[in-house]
Structure formats: C-alpha cells, structure tokens
Amino acid sequence: MDMFLQQVVNGLITGSFYALIALGYSMVFGVIKLLNFAHGDIYMTGGFVGLGILTVISGFAGSGWLGVMLALVFSVLAVGLLGVFIERVAYRPMRGAPRLSILITALAASMVLNSSILALTGGRHEAFYADLGFAGFFVGDVRITLTQFVLVGLSIALMIGLELFVSRTLYGKAMRAVAIDMNAARLMGIDVDRVISLTFFIGSGLAAAGGVMAGAYYGSLHFFMGFTMGLKAFTAAVIGGIGSIPGAMLGGILLGLLEAFSSSLLLCQLGVERRLRLRGADRFPGLQADRSARAKPRGARMMNVAEETTQEGTKEPAPTFGADRRTAQIGVALLISAALLPLVSNSYTLEVGTMILLYMVLCLGLNVVVGYAGLLDLGYAAFFAVGAYSAGILTTQFGFNFWLTVPVAIVAACIAGVIIGAPTLRLRSDYLAIVTLGFGEIVRIIARNLEVTGGASGLIGIQRPSLFGYELNHVAHYYYAFLILVVLTIFVCVSIGRSRIGRAWLYVRYDEDAAAGIGINRVAVKLYAYVTGAVIASIAGTLYAAKMTAISPESFTFMQSLLILLGVVLGGMGKIPGVILGAAVMTLLPEIMREAGTYRPLVTALALLALMLLRPHGLWPDRRA
Incomplete structure (x- = not known):
C-alpha cells in the first residue's frame, strides 16, 4: 500500500x-x-x-x-x-x-x-x-x-x-x-x-x-x-x-x-x-479508432479508378510525377558530375557526399508517404532501423552473407509496415502522426533493451559486402553504392507515380472523402504507400549498417525522423527534384556552418527557419500543391 x-x-x-x-x-x-x-x-x-x-x-x-x-x-x-x-x-x-x-x-x-x-x-x-x-x-x-x-x-x-x-x-x-x-x-x-x-x-x-x-x-x-x-x-x-x-x-x-x-x-x-522511459504506442489506448472516420465504400476496384472523372464530369489534371525534359537534362548532368566526383575529391568530401546520397534515398522514400499519399509519418526512422538491424543481427550473430540480408530486411519492413499501417491508417492527420511517432519510439526502445540487438551499445563488427570477391571497404565504394541506390529509387518513384496507384495516391492526398466517393479503397492505397516507403528505408538501412560496421539505437531517434521529414518539406513535397534538393541542403547546411564553432547549431537553425519563411512551399514546389 x-x-x-x-x-x-x-x-x-x-x-x-x-x-x-x-x-x-x-x-x-x-x-x-x-x-x-x-x-x-x-x-x-x-x-x-x-x-x-x-x-x-x-x-x-x-x-x-x-x-x-x-x-x-x-x-x-x-x-x-x-x-x-x-x-x-x-x-x-x-x-x-x-x-x-x-x-x-x-x-x-x-x-x-x-x-x-x-x-x-x-x-x-x-x-x-x-x-x-x-x-x-x-x-x-x-x-x-x-x-x-x-x-x-x-x-x-x-x-x-x-x-x-x-x-x-x-x-x-x-x-x-x-x-x-x-x-x-x-x-x-x-x-x-x-x-x-x-x-x-x-x-x-x-x-x-x-x-x-x-x-x-x-x-x-x-x-x-x-x-x-x-x-x-x-x-x-x-x-x-x-x-x-x-x-x-x-x-x-x-x-x-x-x-x-x-x-x-x-x-x-x-x-x-x-529508470525506464515508457513512450510510444503503450500510451495510446484511446487512439485505435478515429471517431471522425467514416466507413469506407467498397465500390470500384482501386486499380481501375485512375481513369475516372469527377461526378461533375470535370477531368482531374493529369498528375506528372516525373520531371520535364529540361529537368531531366539537368538531372543527367548532375548524375554525370556525381559519378566523376570521387576522381577529384578527398575522403572528407566523399563522406559528406555519401551522407547526402543516404538522405536522398530516405527523403525519396518518405516522399512516397508524405508527398504522394499525404500521410504524416513521424516515425519513419523506425524502418531505417529495421533494415540496419536486420543486416547487423544476421551478419554478426548468424553469419549471413550481407546480400542475403537485404531481402530479409525488405520482408521485415513489409511485415512491420502492414502490422502498423493496417489498423492505424484509418486514422487521419494528427492521430496518425502520434501513432507513427509511437511506433518509431517503440522500435528504438526495443533495440535498446534486447540482447540480440546489442542493447544500448548496439552492434559492432557488421560484415561489409563483397562483390565478385572484392570487399567494399573504401568510402568511394559506398558513395557509388548509394548513388546507384538513389538512381534506382528515383526510377521506382517515377514509375509508381505515373501508374494507376500513383494517381490514386494523388486523389487521396487531395481529398480522401472524394477519393472514396469514386471507389478508391483509401486504406489499401495508403497502406501501399506506407509499405513502399518502408521498403526504401529498410534497403538504405542495410547499406548504412554495412558502411558504418556499427549501429546503435541513438542513430534512429525521433529527431532522425524529423530531419528526414524536414528534407522532404524543405525541398517540396511530391516533387522528386525538390526532395533531392531538400535532402542536399539539409545535409550540407551544418557542414557549411562548421566555421561557426559552438554556434553552428544555432546558425543552422536560423538558416532553416529563414528558408521556410522565404519558401513556405519548398525550394522546388510541386505546382499541383
């Protein structure tokens, strides 16, 4: 008593x-x-x-x-x-x-x-x-x-x-x-x-x-x-x-x-x-049902509604998730420049470049969730952690070859995405945000307290991948690996964005109720986006773990999720060139401000605030927004 x-x-x-x-x-x-x-x-x-x-x-x-x-x-x-x-x-x-x-x-x-x-x-x-x-x-x-x-x-x-x-x-x-x-x-x-x-x-x-x-x-x-x-x-x-x-x-x-x-x-x-800090979904017993959400109509199949028009007969403007010709030309020029960068740069420049490419992948993945489908995800770093820990655990404790851990990480991310997304994507706005935030904290706390994940100290000695018998052990190797991953991610995002599911995402982003009215299964569409973003983050996580050879729970905090979201919004939600630019600015800004010394975080924060005030729709906004 x-x-x-x-x-x-x-x-x-x-x-x-x-x-x-x-x-x-x-x-x-x-x-x-x-x-x-x-x-x-x-x-x-x-x-x-x-x-x-x-x-x-x-x-x-x-x-x-x-x-x-x-x-x-x-x-x-x-x-x-x-x-x-x-x-x-x-x-x-x-x-x-x-x-x-x-x-x-x-x-x-x-x-x-x-x-x-x-x-x-x-x-x-x-x-x-x-x-x-x-x-x-x-x-x-x-x-x-x-x-x-x-x-x-x-x-x-x-x-x-x-x-x-x-x-x-x-x-x-x-x-x-x-x-x-x-x-x-x-x-x-x-x-x-x-x-x-x-x-x-x-x-x-x-x-x-x-x-x-x-x-x-x-x-x-x-x-x-x-x-x-x-x-x-x-x-x-x-x-x-x-x-x-x-x-x-x-x-x-x-x-x-x-x-x-x-x-x-x-x-x-x-x-x-x-003292054990308990945060996350354990505290959200009242959030499993959104009272304002109404039952979803189960009309026409989701994959066939992209060709539909509104009830008034007005055609929806055709969504163009890809870039125009001029943007594509700029992209090709930048890709060639990026491919040649290791030939003229030192290790520090390559390290920064590799981190830029990593955040480009993560921001592109979150852009599918936030920019395409209009979902507010505050726990995206959790899927990044799922990929990293899948590679780390399987290589250090079970002797797996690195390349075999990638499909395992993808499957794990899909399962986690479905488990979290299926019951929660019926929620909207801030309630969805708090559930995803809770999921991110749960993953971090689990990683911090399980023996198999190395606890608070994390995992060390993660196996680096080999390609045709040649071990990838130099920063330039991972620079090119992430560059290839960025190109593949852009290709996937553009392809899905131009498909029928991409059009369905667009309708759900603009008006969920109107989308349901023309037969789109809102939960299924949002779950598709959520899982797609999870898979992209998990693949980036496996490669990140291999590059660092050591990971800890502190690499996958809520602040990491916010930084990824910052890159998406700063660049321009829904616009692939904008998201890439936002990721680059977000990563480069602290490095540019390095000369500020102890005032670097403050100067960086002020610069970010000024950018958001000057460009509230992003540096390269989506014209449909």
Whole structure:
C-alpha cells in the first residue's frame, strides 16, 4: 500500500508537469490547428529564464519560496512574451502555407531555442539552487514534502484558472469562436490576431511555469530536457483529446501515473536500479479508432479508378510525377558530375557526399508517404532501423552473407509496415502522426533493451559486402553504392507515380472523402504507400549498417525522423527534384556552418527557419500543391 501511495505521489508530480505543457499544445492546436513542436523547448527556456532571474534576485529575495515564486512569475511573463514573438515572426507569415510547412517551421523554431541554450550553457547541466526546505507530512509510511504538495497544488490551480478563463471571460469566448471558425470570427469583429497572440502568451507562460517548477523540484536543468518532455506532453494532449483543455489536464495526469506505475512494476520485475522511459504506442489506448472516420465504400476496384472523372464530369489534371525534359537534362548532368566526383575529391568530401546520397534515398522514400499519399509519418526512422538491424543481427550473430540480408530486411519492413499501417491508417492527420511517432519510439526502445540487438551499445563488427570477391571497404565504394541506390529509387518513384496507384495516391492526398466517393479503397492505397516507403528505408538501412560496421539505437531517434521529414518539406513535397534538393541542403547546411564553432547549431537553425519563411512551399514546389 505504501508503494502504491508513493507511486501516486510521483505520478501526480510528473503528470502535473506534463499537463501544464500539454495545455499549451491543446490551446494552440485548438485555435490555429498547429502542432507547435517548439513548445517543449519553451518549457526548457522557461526553466533557464527562471534560473537566471532567481540568480539575480536571490541577493534580496533569497532562494527559498519567495525567490522561487518571484522567479516563476517573471519567467511566465518573459517567456509568454517570447511565445508571442515566435508566433508573430515564425507562424503568422506561414498561415496560408501548407500545414506540413508550418510544422517544419515550428521544428526550426524549436531548434533555434534549443541551440541558443546550448550555446549559452555549453551543453552542461545547470544546478537550480532552490532552498525549499524538507518540511512535510506523512500519509501512512509515505512522506509527502511541502514542495511536492505546493507544486501539485499550484499546477492544479493554474489548470483550473485557465479553464475558468476560457469558459467564463470575453477573451475566452473569443478563443472558442476563433477555434470554431476563424473567418466567421473575423467577420463578427473579433481581432483574430490578438486572440492568437493571447493564446500563445498563455500557453507559453504555462510551459514556463512548468519549467521553473521542474527545475526547483529536480534541482537541475539541461538544454535537451524540453525535447523529451515535449514529446510526452504531446502524447498527453492527444490522449486527452488534442484541442480540449480538460482533456489535456486529464491526459497529463494519467500519463504521469502510468509512467510511475509502469516504471515501478518493471523495476520490481527486472530487479535493476534504472529508470525506464515508457513512450510510444503503450500510451495510446484511446487512439485505435478515429471517431471522425467514416466507413469506407467498397465500390470500384482501386486499380481501375485512375481513369475516372469527377461526378461533375470535370477531368482531374493529369498528375506528372516525373520531371520535364529540361529537368531531366539537368538531372543527367548532375548524375554525370556525381559519378566523376570521387576522381577529384578527398575522403572528407566523399563522406559528406555519401551522407547526402543516404538522405536522398530516405527523403525519396518518405516522399512516397508524405508527398504522394499525404500521410504524416513521424516515425519513419523506425524502418531505417529495421533494415540496419536486420543486416547487423544476421551478419554478426548468424553469419549471413550481407546480400542475403537485404531481402530479409525488405520482408521485415513489409511485415512491420502492414502490422502498423493496417489498423492505424484509418486514422487521419494528427492521430496518425502520434501513432507513427509511437511506433518509431517503440522500435528504438526495443533495440535498446534486447540482447540480440546489442542493447544500448548496439552492434559492432557488421560484415561489409563483397562483390565478385572484392570487399567494399573504401568510402568511394559506398558513395557509388548509394548513388546507384538513389538512381534506382528515383526510377521506382517515377514509375509508381505515373501508374494507376500513383494517381490514386494523388486523389487521396487531395481529398480522401472524394477519393472514396469514386471507389478508391483509401486504406489499401495508403497502406501501399506506407509499405513502399518502408521498403526504401529498410534497403538504405542495410547499406548504412554495412558502411558504418556499427549501429546503435541513438542513430534512429525521433529527431532522425524529423530531419528526414524536414528534407522532404524543405525541398517540396511530391516533387522528386525538390526532395533531392531538400535532402542536399539539409545535409550540407551544418557542414557549411562548421566555421561557426559552438554556434553552428544555432546558425543552422536560423538558416532553416529563414528558408521556410522565404519558401513556405519548398525550394522546388510541386505546382499541383
């Protein structure tokens, strides 16, 4: 019983932090339908701002409760204004842009905040000195400190205050009106821009309050703390019903309790003293059915609908997934130049070139999912990991020849794609995004905890392939291997794009309901795209494992999935030349900024943000978008 009460206390504290951040996600999403991935880093920034303020005022206010509360108040105000500034500079100019472009802009804003704190702290953990004492009381044999009681109580008070503000005040009613219909609200005389700015101020302020309280409770801050906390808070918002304030509160508390009890249960079973982070699909019991999704008509066969016209008799513009003649000529010239590059380059240039080619393959694969079929996949690195670990496990532990691992990796990717895609591709938009994100985290956690995958250390000594008795052991060999893979991937993407299934993808991307109305099986079409993208990523993964001869779970994180998505959106979704350009820019930009030293991540993030603001539809956009 004492253990149960202790885990309830731990879960309520953690859950209150999740809930404060989840409220910001839900408020912003409810008003402008934006997944603000910068919100976790706003929480982190709030903690550091609070630490700076506490350091300044500790001389006269002390570092006890008075100092911490003053730091919390000033941090809420400062970071709230920062949220308004981010909305004004980064999000407002993007309101007419594609939704994924706005999401990538949010990612770039997140990178700017993260990189700024990294540059200021040098990546060190910063101690948060808060002298809050050790007073408390007992419930049975469980001791609850005054700090725990006050932090949970303050979090609940902030949540209740926000709910009353939204439901009882004039500005709260304006927020709800804007959330329902922004254009109608503007016609009614509501200052939409002011309402959105207020929403960002409140959401950012709540995240800052969570950051200060977390720093005071745990005693330290780190520049990367916002990323993990942001993912968990996003999960909590979706569990509770994203866009719902009571749901975000309930989802945060529920997630905190689940994490506390799950950690306790696993620690008891395994008998080890470590904290196991549980993320992913284990936390999504409520997401297996999208209530808004309607039953799919089972009319004409999917493969025959590409020749159909709309009900009004207007022909759909013929999709052209390939390039025109001029683009093809440029592509051939670039291919010849790329083939000659090893003859005039050093090892460093070839290493960078190989990584560019790797990301080209991955971005082309994700473009099938995102650009062609219009699916938001935030866990694409999982299939990259499936291919890499298939090659690694089979060559190091079972003595397979490398080339035999490639078909195994393809089959494994197909099976994983069907298992995840079949039940989840009926979901739409953000619910699909959270499930794919969960799948990516599940794969990484499995790889981190299984003995066959080498655990957290990964696998070493992966066999390099041989061709006609000649071992591929030089960087130039893998450069050409990835170059051939890029060419083959382009050929496959163009061929499928011009086929009937490619036209079906186009219809589903533009309007799922209209596509279903002319007989397209939406789930089957989307599953085809999902599995195709998975196969491409798995093949790239096998070759990557052979090149590196060592892999670890940290190579296949959520950030890797976001970087691949960044390449697709930055270049231009659905446009093969644009995706190739986006992958090249995304890979080259950090190398170009290398001279910036410790400020390189910040300069790179600012450059990405500027590119998205200047080219919201991508560097080489699809004219049909």
